[in-house]
Amino acid sequence: MDLKITTLAERPQLAGALEEMPDIWPEFVLEDLVGWANFPRIAVEFPEFVLVATDPEGAVVARGYSVPFALGAPGRGKLPEGGWDQVLLWAFSDLRHGRTPDTVSAIEIAVTTGRLGQGISGHMVAAMRENARRLGFQELVAPVRPSGKHAEATAPMEEYARRVREEDGLPYDPWLRVHVRAGGVIEAVAPVSMTVSGSLEQWRRWTGLPFDTEGSVEVPGALVPVHCSPAHGYAVYVEPNVWVRHRAA
Numbered sequence: 001m002d003l004k005i006t007t008l009a010e011r012p013q014l015a016g017a018l019e020e021m022p023d024i025w026p027e028f029v030l031e032d033l034v035g036w037a038n039f040p041r042i043a044v045e046f047p048e049f050v051l052v053a054t055d056p057e058g059a060v061v062a063r064g065y066s067v068p069f070a071l072g073a074p075g076r077g078k079l080p081e082g083g084w085d086q087v088l089l090w091a092f093s094d095l096r097h098g099r100t101p102d103t104v105s106a107i108e109i110a111v112t113t114g115r116l117g118q119g120i121s122g123h124m125v126a127a128m129r130e131n132a133r134r135l136g137f138q139e140l141v142a143p144v145r146p147s148g149k150h151a152e153a154t155a156p157m158e159e160y161a162r163r164v165r166e167e168d169g170l171p172y173d174p175w176l177r178v179h180v181r182a183g184g185v186i187e188a189v190a191p192v193s194m195t196v197s198g199s200l201e202q203w204r205r206w207t208g209l210p211f212d213t214e215g216s217v218e219v220p221g222a223l224v225p226v227h228c229s230p231a232h233g234y235a236v237y238v239e240p241n242v243w244v245r246h247r248a249a
Contacts, residue, residue: 008050026221067091068101083193106142147175157240193241
């Protein structure tokens with residue numbers, strides 16, 4: 001594939017185009033407060049862990065964000081149940097306190113809307129693993145958001161993540177399949193990887209749904225139902241992700 005993949009540190013002039021690249025994230029996902037506060041900092045404070053892919057015309061077609069963190073720090077040792085949110089908090093806490101990182105975590109791999117389905121995501125996973133290796137790390141981990149799970153919002157993530165195809169034994173989910181084909185190993189579910197809470201009016205604005213019924217609400221793009229409480233005026237979405245480990249060295 002004729003792509004040029006580098007770090008943002010190597011091509012800082014692409015920072016604006018990287019941020020403005022069209023993607024398919026549901027609007028409500030962007031309201032996760034941990035991500036809101038920390039995601040924009042990655043390109044500024046960890047540019048060597050941010051990948052940018054351009055086509056022969058120089059247009060940005062994919063991006064990959066990752067962060068270094070100290071998995072072996074006291075009180076840690078295993079991949080957190082808090083998944084995406086927790087690893088972001090650890091990364092910036094470690095940076096602030098001068099802890100030496102020992103692991104790299106993927107945070108996002110996104111392909112521009114016009115280039116989906118062309119195999120670019122697999123190249124980005126490989127490039128992120130190679131970048132971690134180049135920077136001296138032995139391991140890349142990823143709190144994966146399975147791309148097909150939204151179609152089965154009520155299915156338990158543990159069952160969905162372990163489901164495989166009969167013909168080849170690879171994961172049923174397309175995005176998990178990309179990671180396993182690239183050498184990744186599914187380790188565990190992160191049951192509280194991301195949390196989005198908001199008033200009913202906010203959820204109506206984010207989704208276009210009425211949010212007027214007590215209990216579970218299935219929302220397009222959500223991996224599990226959203227809990228709605230009209231009596232108390234709020235709704236909460238707790239997203240599970242799937243931890244995948246890649247050997248970088």
